Amino acid sequence: MSFPKIGNLAPVFTLQNQRGEKVALKDFRGNKNVVLYFYPKAMTPGCTTQACGIRDTESELAALDTVVLAISPDPVARLEKFEQKHELNFDLLSDEDHKVAEKYGAWGLKKFMGREFMGVLRTTFFIDKEGRLRHIFETVKTKSHDQDVLDYLRDNF
Secondary structure, eight states: OOOOOTTSBOOOOEEEETTSOEEEGGGGTTTOEEEEEEOSOTTSHHHHHHHHHHHTTHHHHHHTTEEEEEEESOOHHHHHHHHHHHTOOSEEEEOTTOHHHHHTTOEEEEEETTEEEEEEOOEEEEEOTTSBEEEEESSOOTTTHHHHHHHHHHHHO
């Protein structure tokens, strides 16, 4: 898998969020910057840390005209539980067939506890109001993801 090219339009998609509503990337074009992040599995420790950090930056992200879309291969029902349990305030999108993750190069070979398997590669994409891909965090630290995102946005958007 390879990442989309910086400067090009970000690959379009429409997915269901945690409430079963369709969310399309094109809906934000001309209106908001988008932080799009891929994570492996709702309600696991690292993914919860990452999501709660983003949740707590809502006002700073709004001031930067930015919305967050988080994508995982979890079904809608699991995403709804994740949202409710942790009072998340952004869209969690279900990509069960991982087609969107593949479009973004965020699906690939992983190694964990001596096993190799295909799965979501924790990756964050920054998309500007014109819908162009501006930057990619290929390495994401769950504990500092929220601050890393804010720092990048403040310096570049």
